[in-house]
Amino acid sequence: MAAADDVLRVAIVDDEAPARNRMRDLLGDCAERLPLAIVGEAANGVAALELLARVATDVALLDIRMPEMDGLELAQHLRKLPQPPAVIFTTAYDAHAIRAFELHAIDYLLKPIRAERLHDALIRARGTRPAHADVLRDIRQAPRSRLSVQERGRIRLVPVDEIIYLKAELKYVTVRTAAREYLIEESLVRLEQEMGERFVRIHRNCLVARAAIRGFERAADQNGEARWVVLLNGVDEKLPVSRRQQAIVREFAHRG
């Protein structure tokens, strides 16, 4: 990290004010032996991402259970920062996550936390590489609530429930909302695995939000052959349904 020999820059992310106070006290205790500075605090994942994108941070202490966006999802988005901080998870009790952390050698602290234990974790954290996003996703066992998009060195969060379709193009996936388009560097297959409940595949390269489908109609493609296209709420584009995915037209007709 940038400030390896210098002061360790630490951020506290926890939704409970007393828990943040306690962490401040503990970091104060650690500061006697380890030069460190608290660069910021946040009460949920969204606020934390905004903070960590703005303020250079070496270590982020993330509570797991938080409103808006939890610690496990936040850690997935943090990886997209140009200089992602090392992450230490904190939790009072989460048997599932703890088992998974042990399995993948991800550092975590159990609340109430001891100062010595925190000190050791901070020293270790400087050398570790962040956990892989896929691993974090598996631990969390739930799709992300937002996708993170890198834009000019910043991170922008796109709520998944605003997405109309996801379309793979060469290296990138286009994320379309009613307002605009974004490009993300992820695989459409992984996105389908993660968000298959919300999106349906209409073509080899395209996932459409089920809720955004207004209907289907027959249209001629460039070769003059008739095929189905999807009509969408929120955008005027009509997306072609591939021959292999035609079953969804019938499925949709039965539901609607």
Place this chain on the structure above:
Amino acid sequence: MASINQNVYPRAAPDFRNLGVVLRTLVLVNLLVIIAALIRAQTLGGAWNELLQISALVQPLLIISLLALMLLSGWLQRLAYRTAILFVLTLVLALAVALYFAVGRALGLDAAALQRGCLLTLLATLIVLGYFDLRARALSPALTEARLQALQARIRPHFLFNSLNAVLSLIRENPRRAENALEDMAELFRVLMADNRELSPLSREVALCRQYLDLEALRLGERLQVEWHVDNMPGDALVPPLVLQPLLENAVYHGIEPRAAPGLISINIFQRRNQVHAVLRNPYQENGSHHAGNRMALNNIRERLQLHFDVEATLATRVTADSYQVHIVMPYRTQRSDGRG
């Protein structure tokens, strides 16, 4: 193990004020009547006539006996089991004889019919009492198990460790408040770990709930808003201990903690006729996973309500777009009306 269980659960005559006991008695005796009719009849059609004839004799005795036992039940509960059983047998026999002299003779029954009737009455009563004894024995291990299960469900580690963490955070800057919080916690955990098989006053349960919510307010601050409507609450009503606290814990865990904005938990307890109603409502978001932990607590409470009140208590849940509601109805019992007190 069996002897320990017998010590823990003293045998007592069935409580005939309980609707479940009454219903089960009616069903059992009428089953016996149907069996008797089928045995006596030559043809299936004849069985119907037999059934009517037997019923004409049995139903009046059955209903009068149940009414008498209902009235005497409070007193009956306090007798030793054997004495109580002897009393029930004598009472039912006496009523049978009384019915014979009151109307039976006029219907043309003779002394031989009386003897046979008395013997059958005696046997039927023994069968019913035997059934209730067996049922009580079958349920007593379930009660132990429910208690253990309750113990596990009650101390949610999430609450314990987060609260300890909140108290630790207070020690340096506000030792007085930390002391109070620890005292609250000690009291709460004393109840949580107590032997909670006996019914206890509703007012005690409500006091416990307030202590619990005070502790949660310590760490959640403004996010936790609580509204109590307990002006018409019958504080002396006897309820299973920890019938409400686990529900509030669920409300906090699933309703308040997943929200960044403040959320309101409302508790409404009142008496309507002979029933105590408790309605708990909390905010609810569909994506805030409402899963296994909640169901476990609900099943646990439902089971304990059933063990204490049988069919007289109900627990219903209702989910709307933005709220979750639990409605409990229990019979209004007090220390005085409950014979065991």
